[in-house]
Amino acid sequence: MTTITEPPADERGLIFITPTAFADPTTWHETAAELRRENPVARVESDGWPPFWAVTRHADVLEVSRRSDVFHNTGRSAPGPDIQYDILDVIGIQPRSLVHIHGELHQRHRQVTNDWFKPAAVRRLQPAIDAIAEEFADRLAAHGGECDLAADIIVPFTLRVIMSIYGVPESDEALMLELTQGLFGAADPEYLGDFSDPLSLITNTVARFQDYFDSMTADRRAHPTDDLATVIANGEIDGEPLGENERLWYYIIVATAGHDTTSYALSGGIEALLRNPDQLAAVHQNPELAGAAAEEMIRWTSPVRSFMRWAQSDHQLGDVLIREGDAVLTSYPSANRDDAVFADPMRFDIHRTDADRLLSFGLGVHYCLGSQVARREVRTLLSALLGRVSRLELAGEPTYAESHFVSGVKHLPVSYSLR
Numbered sequence: 001m002t003t004i005t006e007p008p009a010d011e012r013g014l015i016f017i018t019p020t021a022f023a024d025p026t027t028w029h030e031t032a033a034e035l036r037r038e039n040p041v042a043r044v045e046s047d048g049w050p051p052f053w054a055v056t057r058h059a060d061v062l063e064v065s066r067r068s069d070v071f072h073n074t075g076r077s078a079p080g081p082d083i084q085y086d087i088l089d090v091i092g093i094q095p096r097s098l099v100h101i102h103g104e105l106h107q108r109h110r111q112v113t114n115d116w117f118k119p120a121a122v123r124r125l126q127p128a129i130d131a132i133a134e135e136f137a138d139r140l141a142a143h144g145g146e147c148d149l150a151a152d153i154i155v156p157f158t159l160r161v162i163m164s165i166y167g168v169p170e171s172d173e174a175l176m177l178e179l180t181q182g183l184f185g186a187a188d189p190e191y192l193g194d195f196s197d198p199l200s201l202i203t204n205t206v207a208r209f210q211d212y213f214d215s216m217t218a219d220r221r222a223h224p225t226d227d228l229a230t231v232i233a234n235g236e237i238d239g240e241p242l243g244e245n246e247r248l249w250y251y252i253i254v255a256t257a258g259h260d261t262t263s264y265a266l267s268g269g270i271e272a273l274l275r276n277p278d279q280l281a282a283v284h285q286n287p288e289l290a291g292a293a294a295e296e297m298i299r300w301t302s303p304v305r306s307f308m309r310w311a312q313s314d315h316q317l318g319d320v321l322i323r324e325g326d327a328v329l330t331s332y333p334s335a336n337r338d339d340a341v342f343a344d345p346m347r348f349d350i351h352r353t354d355a356d357r358l359l360s361f362g363l364g365v366h367y368c369l370g371s372q373v374a375r376r377e378v379r380t381l382l383s384a385l386l387g388r389v390s391r392l393e394l395a396g397e398p399t400y401a402e403s404h405f406v407s408g409v410k411h412l413p414v415s416y417s418l419r
């Protein structure tokens, strides 16, 4: 009889759940590369977290994402410590968004907004995205040659786009920004504000999201329009309205998933362009390259750091036997630097021919619903900004957000000359 022994926990795997580790991308990527080479399905243990397997190779992240029959999304799909979920439990909030459910139920929920995100529908959004991009590119002039491109332009731009998709007034932007940062950036001391710890911030944030979206639902039921809020407010599953909790989480997932993600792709992607002046010059001279540049920016930044899946049966993944009930973390930034798939993966290269194999948007049944919107946002703002400047340079060291879930460059000091 063979006895199966668990491999020892690999300390290097702590990079996937340590918020500060993401603020130092060079060290992070060196460690992830070591894991891909030496321990691609690594057991990770940390106090206050469920033990999990960190999956770092492209092929294995693909397999976990595609085998949704074995690897389920659950209420704990977003990687987080036990206490974060215990608190939600205590206050009676069960995460129930698209990323938290699986199977038939997930398909029926996804159906509620699927048409809204189909390529033809998304194409219709282009004039609105163009207008917003032009408006925010105009702000370069107001800043007079130097600004924090991330905080001053990119973050409010992506926020405005998602708000316009929803159809909510500009006057609510500051509140939405505070709410999304409270939920996704809660571990970052800069976003704690008056709260003593991340958990009280999250608790407060969810409650405020609830109030905000409850009144939006009432409004769109009374006065339906053609915006996304109307689709969610009036969404039905099998002829029944979405449950209150399900509706709340539907709003939250679109508002949050559609905002910070895209802004980090833009800020980190533009940082990479600024560090590669030849490539910046190429897009500058040939705006047709903006689409290819956007794809590489999204591969390079991988703003969603990981998701957690839960095995429903035993499954062999590479050399490791994953057991029923085990948690598996899919590392998108690591998969996107796998040299088995990407030529010279540590090099930012807008001319690469393999960028379309990026896993930044996941894959399989949970594949990012907003990927087409995100791609349009990135290439449109990039084109609009480059259309305004004759020179664009880094004016200081960028700083990175400290979050293990969605993160990237949060301050991007630049100097520029207008055309």
Ligand code: HEM
Binding pocket: 065, 098, 099, 100, 110, 162, 253, 254, 257, 258, 259, 261, 262, 265, 298, 302, 303, 304, 307, 332, 360, 361, 362, 363, 364, 365, 366, 367, 368, 369, 370, 371, 373, 374
């Ligand atoms: C660069 C920007 C973005 C990145 C990197 C990103 C990444 C992701 C990832 C990794 C997933 C999970 C995929 C999986 O589990 O296989 C996801 C799901 C999702 N994303 Fe995005 N996303 C981005 C932008 C957006 C935008 C703009 C929206 C909405 C307008 C959006 C809405 C969603 C939704 C609703 C889901 C849940 C889909 C499901 O579980 O069925 N995302 N995204």
